[in-house]
Amino acid sequence: MASNRNDSVKKLNEADRPNRSGNTRGADMNQRYDARCAAFNSLLRCECGAKYSNLEIDSAIGRYKLEDAEKRLYTTLVYGVIESKLTLEYIIARLARRPVESLEPEVKTLLCLGLYQLSRLDRIPEHAAVNETVELAKRFCPRASGFVNALLRAYIRADRNSLLPDPNDRMKYLSVKYSVAEELICIFDSLLASNDETERLLAALNVLPRPTLRVNTLKLSRDELLRRLSDSGIEAYKSELSEFAVKLADSTISDKIRELISSGYVYIQDEASILALEAARPMPGEYVLDVCSCPGGKSFTAAIMMNNQGRVRSFDIHKSKLSLVDSGAKRLGITIIDTTERDARVYDESLVHIADLVICDVPCSGLGVIAKKPELRYKSAADIARLYDIQYDILENCSNYVKPGGRLSYSTCTINRGENSDVVNSFLAKHTEFTPKYEKQLLPHIDGTDGFYICVLSRADA
Known part of the structure; x- marks a missing residue:
């Protein structure tokens, strides 16, 4: 073959x-x-x-x-x-x-x-x-x-x-019915309370979510955005999870939406990702590091929440992708973001204790966004396990950059415990100077968002 x-x-x-x-x-x-x-x-x-x-x-x-x-x-x-x-x-x-x-x-x-x-x-x-x-x-x-x-x-x-497998062969039946690798279904079973809940999750992962627009409040309010959408005949409604988000009733991105995006009034960002930044609470005048920043959504949201006051340094290991952050910031009218090619696992003494907030949105299996990225349905458990050390190393290294009294945000777009709470708990076992302040696992079949994990840790004052 x-x-x-x-x-x-x-x-x-x-x-x-x-x-x-x-x-x-x-x-x-x-x-x-x-x-x-x-x-x-x-x-x-x-x-x-x-x-x-x-x-x-x-x-x-x-x-x-x-x-x-x-x-x-x-x-x-x-x-x-x-x-x-x-x-x-x-x-x-x-x-x-x-x-x-x-x-x-x-x-x-x-x-x-x-x-x-x-x-x-x-x-x-x-x-x-x-x-x-x-x-x-x-x-x-x-x-x-x-x-x-x-x-x-x-x-x-x-x-x-x-034409489907015998339902009594549950694992094979679910794998074929929902087109998800059996190894992933085993992971879901280990996370959820019942077989029925696993199937509800699988069904939710087969539905493409309607887009969410994050409002650029440097340029307009959410109410003003909703008025503009209504005047253009576009049905939209307020997000129940974020006061800065608007949900579209239709999955189609119309020319009017593209115009709003290109003009810097909005950008597409799932509610879960927006919530991760709101939990971390970047404030005007703060120094923020976004260590795995591309394509830039979290850097943009942080800068807007900071009212374009302070500094956001956006790092990524892939230099070619940083142009997406630069162009996005320019489009949105954000002036406090600067980008640098950097491996988040490599220690940089110049950054030690410099940041009020460090954002670690780490590389992950993406099991919470299967509906948007179809190839992820067929990942193996071995593929996923290779990420654990990378995720821990990023969190461990970048914790050095949080100043006393600062915050460390860890997030993924997966629902796999091994990439989420297990990583955080391993870190906390070695770092008693950090304390969890917020933790949430979002699930598509319950929350109507991407599957997403958020944990915000606070560093003790000196």
């Missing part, structure tokens, strides 16, 4: 390579790149390990020059197929009566694309989903077009419940 995947990537690279006139061969020669065709190519790239879905989508929308309606369908198909991967592959194996690993990547991708439309997109007629997928098969793998047609039509005739 490795050679098949490499061949598939090579074909895609050939198809999308610019010709002598500078045009993309696949897009500008004899091929028509509508939403389904573009989605097929992007899914194959992701399947073969060439790109993560968010990066592929960003580049593909421009590469294939899709119209607005096509962009929406394309994005729905790419994210939808990836987030439903285990479900779709299980159904394919049942109907084909052969392991999905035995199929060529192109054939498997086409079948997933067709099955996703049939099973999840009610607005697309069954005949259209089948016919369009078969046409793609004729174009990209003609010898398999009959097989693709037969399997999709077999799915239409089948009893859908019979």
